[in-house]
Amino acid sequence: IGMHKVATFSKGLPSRYMAQDSNTLLWWKLNESGSGWVNSGSLSLPNLYNSGTVQSKTGFFEGWAPTFDGSAAYLSSGNTNVGSTNITANLTISCWVYMISLSTTFGTLFSKEYRNNDTSTDPFITFRINQDNSAGEYNFQIATSGTLANLQIASNTYGDLLVLNQWTHLVLTYDGDRLRGYKNGTMVGSLVVTGTIDFGTNGPYLVGGNHVVANQKSNCLINDIRVENVVRSEVYLRDAYLRGAGFNGVGV
Numbered sequence: 001i002g003m004h005k006v007a008t009f010s011k012g013l014p015s016r017y018m019a020q021d022s023n024t025l026l027w028w029k030l031n032e033s034g035s036g037w038v039n040s041g042s043l044s045l046p047n048l049y050n051s052g053t054v055q056s057k058t059g060f061f062e063g064w065a066p067t068f069d070g071s072a073a074y075l076s077s078g079n080t081n082v083g084s085t086n087i088t089a090n091l092t093i094s095c096w097v098y099m100i101s102l103s104t105t106f107g108t109l110f111s112k113e114y115r116n117n118d119t120s121t122d123p124f125i126t127f128r129i130n131q132d133n134s135a136g137e138y139n140f141q142i143a144t145s146g147t148l149a150n151l152q153i154a155s156n157t158y159g160d161l162l163v164l165n166q167w168t169h170l171v172l173t174y175d176g177d178r179l180r181g182y183k184n185g186t187m188v189g190s191l192v193v194t195g196t197i198d199f200g201t202n203g204p205y206l207v208g209g210n211h212v213v214a215n216q217k218s219n220c221l222i223n224d225i226r227v228e229n230v231v232r233s234e235v236y237l238r239d240a241y242l243r244g245a246g247f248n249g250v251g252v
Contacts, residue, residue: 018240023230025086028207030223031063037075037207041227045082048075048207066208070103070219074209079116083227084199089176091142091197092232093127096244098167098221099136107131107218108210109170110225113203114143123148126199129170131218136161140172140181144195151181151191160188169241175231185241187234 020027026041028048037048050066051074068074095110111128115121123143131138132152138161140151153160160183162168171182179193207225209217224244232240 016244023228025229026227028225030066033064043082045077048077050075065221065223067221068208068218070217075207077205079204081202087229088196090229090231091174092228094171095225096167096169096223099162099164101219102134102136104134106216108206108216109218111206114200116201116203129172138162142174142179143198146198149179149193151179151189153188171237173231182237185238
């Protein structure tokens, strides 16, 4: 894990972050200058711990951003049941990512693992956003009633795929009837999925990589991860993207 740094904005400018509310259960800004990745959400969870070497680099909007090397580095909460009683049908998870390179295989960006014993048995995860391959395809996944649903974004007709060296806002929502995926405030796909979200045997929250499968790491920067027990609207998500993109230098 490396670190990426930029100047703080001058006084008087609003924060790039959307305001936290009662639905923001877990929130990792990931803007710390070193280890001790703090959850600012309403649920109590120990700091994330890192695996991999921390380096120093330049450039991000508010504070720092961890840099994942795509081979060994990731962040983990350790096994936990936090969220399992608070999230059943309504869910929004979101993160900002900056791809340095695109892996030829699966690369976890953010996930909640299904199992607490490091076994890779289906359904593997409770929910996940991941980079899929070197073409820039990616996935939104969720487990309900022991079955994993996978929404793959594989078309670039409208510029939906991931690109290198640009901050991108990715969001997964689930309302008990449909899984939806968003990129930069616009819905890029949906899938009929029903049932209660299945937390399995309460594995860890992971950022930047999968510690069970060695090659499922991502070479990227990640900031502003949220887990919320509400289904955010497309209007809200567009606002979240524009707020972040304005500070980030992303074309809008």
